[in-house]
Amino acid sequence: MPATVPDQDHAHYRELLGAYALAALPAEERTALERHLATCPTCRLELRSLLAAARALPLSVDERIPSPSLRERIRSAALEERERAAHAAEPESPPSTSRIAVLHERRSLVPWLAAAVLLLFSVAMLVWNLQLRQEIESIALKPAAAPQAHGKVIYLREWNIVLITVEDLPPLQPGQVYQVWLIEGNQPVSAGVFTQPDGRFAVAADIADYSAIAITIEQGPLGSPAPTSEPIVMAELPRQSGTS
Amino acid sequence: MDRRDDRELLQAIARQDADALVALFDRYNRLAFGLAYRILGDAFVAEEVVQDAFMSIWRNAASYNLSRGTVRTWLLSIVRNRAIDQLRGRFGRSQSDIDLDTVAPILAAPDLWDDVLTEIQAVDVRAALKGLPEEQRVAIELAYFEGLTHAEIAERLGIPLGTAKSRLRLGLQKLHDLLVMTQVRSESGASDGT
Ligand SMILES: [Zn+2]
Numbered sequence: 253m254p255a256t257v258p259d260q261d262h263a264h265y266r267e268l269l270g271a272y273a274l275a276a277l278p279a280e281e282r283t284a285l286e287r288h289l290a291t292c293p294t295c296r297l298e299l300r301s302l303l304a305a306a307r308a309l310p311l312s313v314d315e316r317i318p319s320p321s322l323r324e325r326i327r328s329a330a331l332e333e334r335e336r337a338a339h340a341a342e343p344e345s346p347p348s349t350s351r352i353a354v355l356h357e358r359r360s361l362v363p364w365l366a367a368a369v370l371l372l373f374s375v376a377m378l379v380w381n382l383q384l385r386q387e388i389e390s391i392a393l394k395p396a397a398a399p400q401a402h403g404k405v406i407y408l409r410e411w412n413i414v415l416i417t418v419e420d421l422p423p424l425q426p427g428q429v430y431q432v433w434l435i436e437g438n439q440p441v442s443a444g445v446f447t448q449p450d451g452r453f454a455v456a457a458d459i460a461d462y463s464a465i466a467i468t469i470e471q472g473p474l475g476s477p478a479p480t481s482e483p484i485v486m487a488e489l490p491r492q493s494g495t496s
Numbered sequence: 497m498d499r500r501d502d503r504e505l506l507q508a509i510a511r512q513d514a515d516a517l518v519a520l521f522d523r524y525n526r527l528a529f530g531l532a533y534r535i536l537g538d539a540f541v542a543e544e545v546v547q548d549a550f551m552s553i554w555r556n557a558a559s560y561n562l563s564r565g566t567v568r569t570w571l572l573s574i575v576r577n578r579a580i581d582q583l584r585g586r587f588g589r590s591q592s593d594i595d596l597d598t599v600a601p602i603l604a605a606p607d608l609w610d611d612v613l614t615e616i617q618a619v620d621v622r623a624a625l626k627g628l629p630e631e632q633r634v635a636i637e638l639a640y641f642e643g644l645t646h647a648e649i650a651e652r653l654g655i656p657l658g659t660a661k662s663r664l665r666l667g668l669q670k671l672h673d674l675l676v677m678t679q680v681r682s683e684s685g686a687s688d689g690t
Contacts, residue, residue, distance in 0.1 A: 267661045267665060270662070271645070271661055273668055276646050277646065278645055298669075302665065304675075305671040306668060310527070311527070311616065311617070312622050313530045313531045315526035315530040316533050318526075322547065326547050330517050330554045331514050333551070
């Protein structure tokens with residue numbers, strides 16, 4: 253062991269090696285240990301065998317057969333991503349978000365709420381309180397690429413919770429999902445995916461940071477890093493500053 | 497069956513050959529799904545995790561190097577990290593993925609034992625785990641399959657932090673030794689062909 257490493261440090265860090273090999277160390281301790289590892293061959297040697305043992309652990313589980321569709325889902329997701337990467341390589345500007353229609357319908361949603369909040373009792377309580385205080389905003393999701401589709405967005409501002417309800421979305425092909433996007437300028441940020449054409453769900457987000465919300469159909473199960481199709485419904489979000 | 501070995505498949509994946517990705521899937525999907533399911537206990541989310549892991553390999557195959565272990569090890573560590581992220585509600589890039597990258601250069605070239613490890617069988621790992629003192633096995637499993645930190649393990653088990661640390665370390669040491677012994681035995685003993 254190099255003389256620059258005090259014995260007591262070494263003893264301390266050596267005790268952490270097992271936790272480190274199992275990724276069970278909090279970030280600060282991890283960083284400190286890595287500094288020590290860079291200077292201590294004894295610890296590096298031991299870590300090597302601990303890590304080898306840790307790497308064997310997943311083999312102990314019972315194998316399990318996933319659903320038959322997973323194989324093709326992965327293939328098509330890979331092909332689609334390859335395609336997209338090829339397009340992205342072309343010097344073309346991304347589609348603008350100017351298609352996002354505006355529809356403000358603020359504070360007009362109360363009868364609908366009772367149904368919307370069934371998904372979470374705690375949210376129901378929260379909405380009830382908010383409702384009394386008139387701090388709820390409801391925005392209609394307007395049909396875009398899909399004429400029948402519609403829905404609503406309710407923003408619980410104090411809690412940074414967005415409740416979204418959708419109806420009559422166009423059906424998905426196998427392996428596809430609906431993906432929700434929050435958009436600022438030309439930058440869509442994924443807010444989550446779902447698969448029911450009639451659904452209600454909650455998203456934790458501060459929509460004051462965004463100017464629009466849109467839903468597209470993407471490859472599942474996790475959706476896409478950026479939208480690959482036209483929005484099926486969308487809405488412009490009210491600017492929060494100066495409004496109330 | 498694709499006759500290319502794992503590394504050849506990975507090289508093809510790095511060239512964005514989707515058939516190679518599917519061939520890798522055919523080889524390891526049951527193990528990957530079994531691992532995700534063991535951690536999450538939910539088939540739907542476990543499948544998402546498996547797909548996410550294969551897509552991560554699709555994107556990052558070119559960055560693979562030997563210090564990550566075998567291709568199987570790399571895949572399973574991605575599955576494990578994503579599953580733990582799901583379990584513990586962490587999103588975005590996995591912390592543990594970054595760890596592996598950081599550890600890699602420190603560990604330099606794989607040692608001989610890593611080569612032995614590529615042949616290791618599930619039955620050997622299970623037997624070795626059974627050979628551990630119960631409290632060490634429990635601590636290791638809480639870290640690996642539930643993603644608990646050493647402090648959380650200490651709290652869960654009602655033991656001092658120092659005890660939790662040494663159970664993890666001594667347990668892995670013992671596990672390593674037991675695994676090496678089974679490998680040495682199977683290499684020197686008469687092979688029964690299975
Ligand atoms: Zn040391």
